[in-house]
Amino acid sequence: MATFVVLAVVMVVGALGVVLLKQPVHAALSLVGTLLALAVTYVTLEAHFLAAVQVIVYAGAIMVLFLFVLMLLNVQDAGPRRSLPGLRWAAYAAAVVTATAIAVVAFWDGRPAPDPAIVSLHLQGGSAGGIGDALFGELLLAFHLVGVLLLTGVIGAVALVQRRAESAHGAPKGGGLPGGRTAAAGGARALGSGGPR
Amino acid sequence: MAESLLIVFLKALLLAVALLGAFAYMTLIERRILGRMQHRIGPNRTGPFGLLQPIADALKSIFKQDIMPARADKFVFVLAPAISITFALSAFGAIPGGPAGSLFGLDPWVVDLDIGLLYVLAATSMGVYGIFLGGWAANSKYALLGSLRSAAQIISYELGLGLSVLTIIMIAGTLNLREIVEVGVWSVSPWLWPGLAVAFVTFVISGIAEVNRTPFDLPEAEQEIVAGYLTEYSSIKWALFQMAEYVNMFTAAAFMSTLFLGGYKGPAFMNALIPGSADWPIVWLVAKMAIFMFLFIWLRATLPRLRYDQLMRFGWIYLFEVALGAALLTGAVIAFVL
Known part of the structure; x- marks a missing residue:
């Protein structure tokens, strides 16, 4: 319990940092700290596989990309911007409602907690085997649907990049480079270190 | 065998000290070998065979002025080398050094995790933050270019690394590094050898890219961007980055040995020469790591x-596809042949 309290404090402070820090890179770092604390929480719950994947995917890959974009564009604190009137208060209200809803579910909902023995039996020591059985067994359809969803996102991103590339250069690129390559070549040009010669 | 927390702590401390000592002498070995390969002598003046050179280098690093760039982000600038060395050292902890209980009755590893393989990948993928943030915090264009290159490179080559590892995971059926060694991936079936051989090559290439060694040392390419992310670092913070780089090399070498070359197991014929010698802890892992360290220097x-x-074309167009092909081939063999 003491471990959880410490981790919870770290996570809440980190999450507040994401929202409140002015420098975008600091905010992103704060998010990395939050994600790591969440991974440690998974470890304390014996969900080792989930913890490792959390670190590899979120902290190791997604946040690195976030920071990459922040640094590449050199995003600075632009100060107050034009926005919809009352947006700030709407955001506050939404935060309060969400927090209340979570608190109600967490503290006042009368459902009994599942038996720890059954939970740990199904977790199978938190390793990949148990999760694999669940994902490729009873949740197979949902798993495949999520795969299709991700593929849709990737195709959408490629389509967006292609259109930008065409309009930026005035003439459509023949042959249709794969998206990854376009992005990589774009990165090379932005860095000014290689690029097509 | 559950060991007390004190023993685990002492073993972790011992491992960290051993890695840092090995780092100091690895710099000397590297400079000597490079010297020989380039028809020069290399450092040989400080002590016999230059053996005191690392100590001289360490003293020099400590006594140099520690410069903080005026417009640097001070907190992140100090944090970055700490992140680098912390995750570099912690990654090695899951790598087994010998069979259970072989180290004077103790287990020759710090932690035996069921997800040891993923743990090593996770810890090394966190290490990129050190390079990345260090370059950004220095507020210098060369350092920033170095860190951007580093991030793009590590993300790209992690794919090749992950796909090569997939071959091993499918054959061994476990993520526990000790069990992977005990299974012995090459002994399962000759049908799996083509996939394994290809995965081994792609894994070694991506591993070299992950530790930023030549020919993938773009983050600190000295002819183009001064020293990349290291440009503004001096004194002990610079030395910490160097330590992290070499410790990462050790981890990569140990990881390659553990996954593909039987890790801590010695060759079987050694048992005929000296009975039981194939089960000696640490010795064989270090010997196999030495092969890879030599390969890194040679390259x-x-x-x-x-x-x-x-770099980008090679990673995305060739390495990724070849590693994916090896994984698919191995999967097909396991599904249809075995």
Whole structure:
């Protein structure tokens, strides 16, 4: 319990940092700290596989990309911007409602907690085997649907990049480079270190 | 065998000290080998065979002025080398050094995790933050270019690394590094050898890219961007980055040995020469790591650095597809032949 309290404090402070820090890179770092604390929480719950994947995917890959974009564009604190009137208060209200809803579910909902023995039996020591059985067994359809969803996102991103590339250069690129390559070549040009010669 | 927390702590401390000591002498060994390969002598003046050179280098690093760039982000600038060395050292902890209980009755590893393989990948993928943030915090264009290159490179080559590892995971059926060694991936079936051989090559290439060694040392390409992310670092913070780089090399070498070359197990014929010697802890792992360390140095002396676009094209167009092919081939063999 003491471990959880410490981790919870770290996570809440980190999450507040994401929202409140002015420098975008600091905010992103704060998010990395939050994600790591969440991974440690998974470890304390014996969900080792989930913890490792959390670190590899979120902290190791997604946040690195976030920071990459922040640094590449050199995003600075632009100060107050034009926005919809009352947006700030709407955001506050939404935060309060969400927090209340979570608190109600967490503290006042009368459902009994599942038996720890059954939970740990199904977790199978938190390793990949148990999760694999669940994902490729009873949740197979949902798993495949999520795969299709991700593929849709990737195709959408490629389509967006292609259109930008065409309009930026005035003439459509023949042959249709794969998206990854376009992005990589774009990165090379932005860095000014290689690029097509 | 559950060991007390004190023993685990002492073993972790011992491992960290051993890695840092090995780092100091690895710099000397590297400079000597590079010297020989380039027809020069290399450092041989400080002590016999230059053996005191690392100590002289360490003293020099400590006594140099520690410069903080005026417009640097001070907190992140100090945090970055700490992140680098912390995750570099912690990654090695899951790598087993011998069979259970073989180290004077103790287990020759710090932690035996069921997800040891993923743990090593996770810890090394966190290490990129050190390089990345260090370059950004220095507020210098060369350092920033270095860190951007580093991030793009590590993300790209992690795919090749992950796909090569997939071959091993499918054959061994476990993520526990000790069990992977005990299974012995090459002994399962000759049908799996083609996939394994290809995965081994792609894994070694991506591993070298992950530790930023030549020909993938773009983050600190000295002819183009001064010293990349290291440009503004001096004194002990610079030394911490160097330590992290070499410790990462050790981890990569140990990881390659553990996954593909039987890790801590010695060759079987050694048992015929000296009974039981194939089960000696640490010795065989270090011997196999030495092969890879030599390979890293050899490549540095041999190959020119890739250009940025070559690096990206190689990673995404060739390495990724070849590693994916090896994984698919292995999966097909396991599904249809075995």
